[in-house]
Amino acid sequence: MDLSPSRVLVTALSLFTALASGLEITSTGTSPINKAxxxxxxxxxxxxLASxxxxxxxxxxxxxxxxxxNxxxxxILYSGDRVYEDYYTPMKGRVHFSSSDPKTGDASINLTGLKSSDSGTYHCKVxxxxxxxxxxxxxxxxxxPSKPRCFAEGRTxxxxxxxxxxxxxxxxxxxxxxxxxLSDSKLLPASAVLDPVEGTINVRNVSASASGTYRCVASNSVGTEECLLHLNVTPPPNTAGIVAGSIIAVLLILLIIAIILFCCLRARNKRKYEKEICNEIREDVPPPKSRVSTARSFTMGSQRSSLGSMSPSNLHEYALKTQYDKIPSSEEYERPPSHAPVPPPSANKMVGPNLSRMGAIPVMTPAQNRDGSIV
Known part of the structure; x- marks a missing residue:
């Protein structure tokens, strides 16, 4: 069979016409759809549809x-004159056919309550x-964009x-x-470098003129949000004054600590000294003497010596001696011996027979003077 070029062209056109007359999706547009x-x-x-x-x-x-x-x-699916919508769980209840009867030539769908996870490529097949x-x-x-946060980094x-x-x-x-x-000259500092992608402004060697209110606007293709920043640039601090103040404060603290330690040590030593004084026994200091007790002991001692040396021959003299059983007063004790009082003549006399009758034993004793000393 001889196929001429004209016959081949006619055959191709007829086939193309047959294909073009079949089912065809008429929707156009290839650019991405952006939604918020x-x-x-x-x-x-x-x-x-074709016949x-x-x-x-x-x-x-x-x-x-x-x-x-994957x-x-x-x-979503339409088959056998029936709609099936619950195929994809993340979109359950949010996807529907736009037409109540897709057989009329409209297979479009509606998506509601869009989420970021809904992004992707959708395939419609009829x-x-x-x-x-x-x-x-x-x-x-x-x-x-959510509400942005504006802040300054570094020492202002x-x-x-x-x-x-x-x-x-x-x-x-x-x-x-x-x-x-927004304030003053409404101009950014001369040394400011703006980065619109990162959302930063770098300011070198900032001056007081940079103080004021700034506004930042964050935006994308579906919305905008903004925030405000109040910047206050202060003068540099007085370093010398701060150092001097710090030194004085440290010295005051050290002084207070020293005073507290001194008071504590002093109170501790005082308590220790009082405790030692209370417990110490002083043996080198004799107890105070009473003149009355001294005079009494002296008188009684002399009297005992005199009685111990009694004999029948000197009982008469003893009777005539001064009675020492009487405690002299302070004036009499201080009076010289030459002024001693004369014993009363009414003193009882004891004779030798009486003493012998009482069981006394005669002893030979040395002679004694009036004040009781041995002659």
């Missing part, structure tokens, strides 16, 4: 796995034998280097940060 978390989105998938598409209609939506090692997850077609689209669920003193930071706990990147000054 919590919002809703409609994934378009309209199709047309020869006579088989049952099957519509399948699936979430393509990011890793080729399988795709079926999100089949009605012998026709079949599919379409993929990318959904990016972005998280709006003149001549120091500081860093102004603006950070957010949540938010889908890419994130942009913008700083501006």
């Amino acid at each position: 978390s919590g919002q809703s989105v409609k994934l378009e998938c309209q199709f047309t 020869e598409d006579s088989g049952p209609l099957d519509i399948e939506w699936s979430l393509v796995a990011a890793d080729n090692q 399988k795709d997850e079926v999100v 089949k009605k034998a012998p026709g079949i077609d599919n379409r993929k689209m990318k959904l990016i669920v972005m998280v709006q 003193e003149e001549g120091k280097n500081i860093v102004l930071r603006c950070t957010t706990a949540e938010g889908t990147k890419p994130m942009q940060y913008k700083w501006e000054k």
Whole structure:
């Protein structure tokens, strides 16, 4: 059979026309769909049928796995004139067909309450034998920036280097940060270096003119948030005064400690001395003498000596001696012996026979003078 070029071209056109007249998804658009978390989105998938598409209609939506090692997850299914929505547990109750009757040519679905985990590539596949077609689209669920936190790092003193930071706990990147000054000249310091991606301002050799109120705005494609920072740059401290004050404070503390230790040691030594005085027995100091007891002992001792040396021959003289059984008064004790009082004449006289009758034994004793001393 001879095939001319014209016949081949006619055959190809006829085949193309036949294929074009079959099932076809008509939705267009290949750019990613950006939505914020919590919002809703409609994934378009309209199709047309050909006269020869006579088989049952099957519509399948699936979430393509990011890793080729994992399988795709079926999100929602239409088959045998029935909708199956509970295939994918994380989206249960949040995915529905846009049309109540997908056979009319609308296989689009609606996703509500979007989460960041919903991001991915979705695959719409429509089949009605012998026709079949599919379409993929990318959904990016972005998280709006959370309330940022503004703060300064470093010592806010003149001549120091500081860093102004603006950070957010949540938010889908890419994130942009913008700083501006709200007070005074509303101009950032001349030495400031701004990093819009990291959200920082580096200020070298900061001066007092940098003091004021600053605002940081964090933003991405789905939202913005801001925070305020009040910066107060102070003069450098008086280092010499601080050192002198510290030295004086240390000396005062040492002085107070020394006084406390001295008082404690003094009180301790005082208690120890009092305790030793109470327990010490002084043997080298005689007890105080009483003149009355001395005079009495002297008188009684002389009297005993006189009685011990009595004999029948001197009893008469003893009777005439001064009576020593009487304790002299202090005046009489201090009076010289020459002025001693004369014994009364009425003193009882004891004679030898009486003493012998009483059982006394005569002894020979040396003669004694009037004050009792031996002659």
